[in-house]
Amino acid sequence: MTSKSADIKDLSPIARPRSVAIIGASNNEFSVSGRPLKYLRREFKGGIYPVNPRYEEIQGLKCYPSIKDVPEAVDTALIAVSIDRLFAILEECAEKEVKSCIIVTSGFAEVSDETGAVYQKQLKDFIERTGMLVCGPNCIGMVNLPLKAITTFSPIFENHSFAEGNVALVSQSGALGHAMVTIASEAGIGFNFIISSGNEAGLTTEDYLEFLVQDPETEMILGYVEGFRDANRIYNIGSKARENSKPIIILKVGKSQVGQKAAMSHTAALTGSSAIYNTVFRQTGIIEAQDIDELVDYAVGFRSKKYPKGSGLAIVTASGGAGILMADKAEEYGLSVPELKPETRSQLEEIIPAFGSSMNPVDVTGQILNDTTMFKRCINILLKDPEIHMVVVMLSTATGSLAEQMANDIADVADSTDKPVMVIWSSGARFGDNGKQILAERKVPCYQVPSKACRVLAAMKRYQDFLDSKHKEPLINDQPIDLNLVLEILEQAPQTIGEYTAKRVLKQYGISVTKEEIAKNAEEAVSIARKIGGPVCLKIESPDILHKSEAKAIRLNLKSDDEIISAFNEIMNNANNYNSNAWINGVLVQEMITGGQEVIIGINNDPQFGPVILFGLGGIFVEILKDVSRRVLPLTKEGAYEMVKEIKAYPLLVGARGREKMDINAIVDTLFKVGQLAGDFKDNIAELDINPLLVLPTGQGVKVVDSIIIKKTK
């Protein structure tokens, strides 16, 4: 993966325009081309230039017949003309050296007929030729809130204003993106950029993310994504975000079959498989939200920038019931509610009445009504307990000045610590609203129900773990690899590469395979068997017979020469009966390994993300129970180890039910080497299956028993 940081586009002209032209501007203040003008006129300090040949003046501003008539330089032109007039206008913009365009015009790739695709192609060609920065088409515009550059026709700015902040949103759906802004802003999130990316004929979500991730004024990035176009860039975006400790939270849609189909017709983005996106987001530290409310919940939590450095949660309530519900949810989301140290408890007991609880969950009881400082004092004590990594206070019906006092108290404590302190305020919006307002302003995350807080805390814990994990260096293979030889083997092999040749490829990477040779006749089989030593198995070796069992062309556990000779003849006969036209290379004589545990390693070369590696136990575990783990390459040692531990059947590998412990290190090593092979030959290998890889007890390694490689069609 080469860094593309040198190629990052400078989006300043479109992101921070000093002047904006509205081409096709309208006097109708509620129309697509009237609204942006109205919004800009409110407070934008830069130049505003309506363009429309039919008017001298629009909304009180001088109007120009053509963009070329605008006397000043134009950073951004919003174009809201019909598609048949668009390209002439664009050429004028290019002549005028307008630096960027926001095209709201629709009728491109989002329509199902051919015209759309033709227009999309024409636009792409224009962009390539001129190098112009283009947002859209079919977008609803671009907003820089601190600059008051509200270059959009979104109705949300009609009657409402939104707090400025350091959160940026990139959305492939205009309407949904702006709807999210209305929800997030009520939760106290302030935005800088609100970007509707439309069809992405020019600038893509990846471009915006690359820009934002290195933009010093952006502290958090939210995204609504139907599909990425150049998914590989996510890695670099992820590492840059990690360097800058800048959380990226993404709602990825188009995961269901119907959703994918709808996404295709909507913005014509590739949607990719949901399992792979999960994997990629996890590997790059991107926080994935499952719905709009989750996206906002994460934003509210992550902007506090305080993440738990362990899983120990202390719960403080004034209601026993609230504590129980909260403890349930904590466990559900993988947080722990540890017992408090005796010294912590005895300090709490000085504050809490006897009918309360100094155990975790801590219940200060209704006494809080008489002494609102109880929360503050209890939280301070809890924060000193080294096993407590985060504190949640659960309130219910507190209102009025009491609510305000509590909110300020809690915010004071939250400000004084590096551990996250959150509030769950379970009441209707009309209740305790002053207190809730104070928490939002003071950036103390506050949620209505326990699940939301626990989900966010769990995600913050995972994010902290991600930030803490050692810088992920790929493993180094000490086996010198003859890449030319491997390439030669691959090129000479048929499209579907059978066991014998596949193993030759694997061996080049130092992957342990069964001892085996091809015998052309029964005598050769016997002499190979002697060389191997111990019992052997015989299998037909033919590119035309892949289902060896079905062809009855496999025999196991052969010990004597006689057995081997008769097996050889039988296999050749059966193979001939099964497919008399099959090309037969001979019969594979293979060492017979017993015991151990069968596992599967697979590679699937995804069109968007490249090789994806898969691990699972053999047979029903993969096929029926779908108990597998996945990673996108490059695979790190930690990643490979996590892959093994992640499957539900992992206990079977480490001695559950009186079994022997299997050689986990050898699996990890094999996963890494298979990943290396798949990465080196990603242009050649479409699929690779090792099924089974036999894992032997600790220290005894693994052996590839069977494998198949399918080459990429060029």
Next chain:
Amino acid sequence: MTSKSADIKDLSPIARPRSVAIIGASNNEFSVSGRPLKYLRREFKGGIYPVNPRYEEIQGLKCYPSIKDVPEAVDTALIAVSIDRLFAILEECAEKEVKSCIIVTSGFAEVSDETGAVYQKQLKDFIERTGMLVCGPNCIGMVNLPLKAITTFSPIFENHSFAEGNVALVSQSGALGHAMVTIASEAGIGFNFIISSGNEAGLTTEDYLEFLVQDPETEMILGYVEGFRDANRIYNIGSKARENSKPIIILKVGKSQVGQKAAMSHTAALTGSSAIYNTVFRQTGIIEAQDIDELVDYAVGFRSKKYPKGSGLAIVTASGGAGILMADKAEEYGLSVPELKPETRSQLEEIIPAFGSSMNPVDVTGQILNDTTMFKRCINILLKDPEIHMVVVMLSTATGSLAEQMANDIADVADSTDKPVMVIWSSGARFGDNGKQILAERKVPCYQVPSKACRVLAAMKRYQDFLDSKHKEPLINDQPIDLNLVLEILEQAPQTIGEYTAKRVLKQYGISVTKEEIAKNAEEAVSIARKIGGPVCLKIESPDILHKSEAKAIRLNLKSDDEIISAFNEIMNNANNYNSNAWINGVLVQEMITGGQEVIIGINNDPQFGPVILFGLGGIFVEILKDVSRRVLPLTKEGAYEMVKEIKAYPLLVGARGREKMDINAIVDTLFKVGQLAGDFKDNIAELDINPLLVLPTGQGVKVVDSIIIKKTK
């Protein structure tokens, strides 16, 4: 399960009081005893009698020195005195023949020291002796909203009023219950009863539910439950609710270990295992919510009383992005988004512009701004499609009169159909609020995000399936059962009943077990083996050796007399070496069955719910993968069949990966018979394990290979 309908307590005096006394009434309008008086004075039409020997008048009302001085009959007395004065007051109430008491006094079972338990016992004794209806202690009161009988000190009534309705809430947490009311009422839910049940020394959650489920003025029941005291009654409550089509929605907490511990100390209710509660709720049609917001979401959906009669969902949006997200969530929650019939599509195409979509999800595009009737017309067309069982409209940033028009249009269509029509309105609370208000008033369920709507629709679908399912008659066992003989076997057996005797018990219920007999010596073993025919296995039969493999006291697949004789001697020797003090009944000679699939059937006699039956595949499937299904007795045929189909490994039983299809009917039959045995002897059997039950291919039945029964300690 005998019906207890005859025993249902008449809660009218406490639920619909004609007069209320406040004992320990206060002039402080914000205190525990001042607030109820203030709230009652507002609008309650019945008699209100403050009782306090220290005042002549309280809050402008005549005050009585003692309850005995009140001139009229008193339906309910709210008692807010300290615990040391409580019992004298209660005796006075009894003398005065006060019909019910609401005790807000705390210091009972909820405190951890012994005094609490003593007081709780004393209160229970009083209640038993007098038969008085008692709510509490340690509750926050009881509200009948239509009667304005706000007999509570809850702060939520200070500055807010709540809409009346037909929804009742029973909550074991006062604060959390009232917090839920504030949230639910903002979502448009109107309440009749709001019951804080406190410690339940007298009236229990079960009592309230029994009352509400037959109360004609209650249409839906919400519950916050930490634990049931008499869980068996849930069945009758469930069937009554089913008869009356009255949804019961319960948030059951205390599922985590920490939560359970906290629940014990909170209201001292038994919390029960979360897996069993899941099972019970499912079997009784109770809708289980996982958090406060879910409870409210379900309430909003279910009060429409229109449930989907299939899983086909049509999605209507004006934003492509919204449709994709919605389709994803639908799939996630098990709903289908079917393709529309050609005639449906062609009708839609007359309305929708070419750049929209007449496929499901239907996208009417921004054109909706020019013609708001599009939604209405599209939904009407979709409702006629027989494969569409429900319609969801997803809106985002619509505001103002447009929003109102859309809301009224959608409500009109919703009113005209039996299929559920819902709205997802993804925008901040400040946006489109008039429209949202209209939907709430017209009882059209409306949610902010797709997951919520899909979760509710999926629950409504399950509820409709529950209502539609045939009345669940237990299976009938055609085997005549000699209950006395079974009892005799059980009584004569030791606490832990080993294989041979356990199988004798199972056989009485017509459950198929392996052919076997006990041999006292090697010759007997040989002659038994001949009688059985085919290969046999030999196992030690001793109540003192349960781990036969560990003792090396088991030998499989013995064919010749010699093999049997030597195995017999070896087993006796090994058993003696393993435990020389063991009582040896002999060696079990058992038919050897090969092939088939091992499954497990278990019984666990839960202290609250009685026998719970468990099913899973053998070995790692149960122990490592926890792939099991459970039912509480009595087990119906449908229930048994569902149990088998529910496990993830089910495909392995019905021919996955080229296996033979196993005899599912025989498993179902065995599950039923084991359930029957466990029910008949629920006072005798604590646990029962059949491990393994060998399932043979279809038509060949099953065989119990090994089993153990653990008797209940008396």
